[in-house]
Amino acid sequence: MSELINNREHKTTEYNNERLEKLKEIFDDLQSGKNIEDVKAKFSKEIGKVTVEEMSKLQHDFSQKNGMSLDDVKRIYSLHTEILKGSVEEIELPKNPEDEPGHPVHTFKLENRAIERLLEEMSKHLAHFAEDDSEENVYKLLEDCNLLLDIDKHYSRKENLIFPYLERYGIYGPSTNMWRIDDFIRDAIKETRKKLMEYNGDKSAVIHAINYCIKEVNDMIYREENILFPMCLMNFTEDEWVKIAHESDEIGFCLTEPAAEWKPERNTIDEKTISDGYIKMETGILSLKQLELMLNHLPIDITFIDKDDVVRYFSHGKERIFVRTKAVIGRTVQNCHPPRSVHVVEELLADFKSGKKDSEDFWIKFRDKYVYIRYFAVRDENGEYVGTLEFTQNIEPIQAITGEKRILS
Known part of the structure; x- marks a missing residue:
């Protein structure tokens, strides 16, 4: 049963210093403003596929950089995602706990599917708005924004339940960088909602704001499902996942609910009784x-x-x-x-x-x-x-x- 208890023993790939130096050089090229297509070509030729472990190390190094403005962080993080899409190696685990209804990762992914459906609706409503910025079409987009604000619960569970455990394993990149981007997305949704509530006929400003929200939220879904969650599944013990599931109700869920209550066969939470001392x-x-x-x-x-x-x-x-x-x-x-x-x-x-x-x-x-x-x-x-x-x-x-x-x- 040990393979069900601690996934950390089943890492199949490890980063090496030579590859890491090449990766750092490529991402430094991005930061310095080199042409994105040239950087992509270099990445494809010299790296090809990147492992979750390598991404963890790179994110940690990126989080240590000083003197970067908030706009720089947003720009670089967005470019990182563009380079990495389709290039992150899938990990193989002896069991896929995230496929079990109620497992925290299963619930996060369930929410992501609901978020994607909402974004599709928002895109349709945006197309109608682009043709006719009537009060009705403005109101439909405003309703979408109000629903999208529920994403705060998804991000809050990630920040308050997932990140602390990653830090215990010395992985700080997500809690520094991803949290920043979560905040940018929250602010962007609120700002878009404000533009719709105070709509003054500036159609292009609304279109730009909504497209920005849609892109950033979709990019975050990619980062979560291809980098963050695999990173967690490689490190967290089953006991830790049980604790995360146990505390998720306190924060709440985004647009949907867990498919079931997750109770691994081998594991039940024994609440520590308070001593009579x-x-x-x-x-x-x-x-x-x-x-x-x-x-x-x-x-x-x-x-x-x-x-x-x-x-x-x-x-x-x-x-x-x-x-x-x-x-x-x-x-x-x-x-x-x-x-x-x-x-x-x-x-x-x-x-x-x-x-x-x-x-x-x-x-x-x-x-x-x-x-x-x-x-x-x-x-x-x-x-x-x-x-x-x-x-x-x-x-x-x-x-x-x-x-x-x-x-x-």
């Missing part, structure tokens, strides 16, 4: 059960990261404001944030560690909530930094309070 603190004694229930009943979200920026705990209340999954435990906090906001996290932690600050507050409008986010540097009795506490609360109901209440309702 007691924790003695300076101001009282609580059982572990009491402590966890107490933290989960607070009308706030709490997250704690240690002095090495690793997420160690988050509370699990009835109504979390921001998505958290158990996969973030043991992950650096920098990799839990979109790449475009990591610099804010780094600056805040640097101020806490240096002693420049002990706290920092933010407040934002988030969907139907007014969210108050507070960060506190946690220090020991000697003033040494031991971590950071994040405290998040919806203060909309508090702001609505007026007068006094002195008796029970």
Whole structure:
């Protein structure tokens, strides 16, 4: 049964340094602006097919490049995809778990098929709009955009459940590069929706925006199914896939639902029972059960990261404001944030560690909530930094309070 437990033992190809250097040279040619057709020809002649392992290494190296603008990242990533289409070697595994209904990869692919159907409808509606930009045709495209916004759930599961496990195996390219492109796509869909809601007769701007969305989403589907998912299937254990499937409901699904509940024959999740042991603190004694229930009943979200920026705990209340999954435990906090906001996290932690600050507050409008986010540097009795506490609360109901209440309702 070992072949069902750990696919990592069945890698059939390995990258070598000579090929990697050639690949890096080819992708550097792309970045420097060389003609795409010339680069394609060089790739075909000198490389031919590229393995998933080689792509993993290349993506990691690409993620380490400094000084690239956001437009450069989008352009280079798009060119990478154009070069690689049809050139990624298929991997052979002793079993294809992704074919099993309910397996996370099966569900991701099921969503991709639903997304493709939506994009086909959008293309048809766009053709009608190009001929006649009537209010009805604008509205049909707006409906398509509203549906396409559901892709956020697909990307969020990928970012919060798939990427953390890849990082445990030293694979950082997807969580840096792919997350950036996910954000570009999210922004592009929202911007397109805005153009349709405020349509002023600029037909060409709408056509360009929708075509951009369709191309980028289709390219992401290719990257997922030919690079990301095979990379995951080669590395993740069955236990890890079970955990990913178990936590997917918390984020939700895009345009469809899993075909079934996935329960591998050899594997069932045994939830760890909470010990009946007691924790003695300076101001009282609580059982572990009491402590966890107490933290989960607070009308706030709490997250704690240690002095090495690793997420160690988050509370699990009835109504979390921001998505958290158990996969973030043991992950650096920098990799839990979109790449475009990591610099804010780094600056805040640097101020806490240096002693420049002990706290920092933010407040934002988030969907139907007014969210108050507070960060506190946690220090020991000697003033040494031991971590950071994040405290998040919806203060909309508090702001609505007026007068006094002195008796029970």
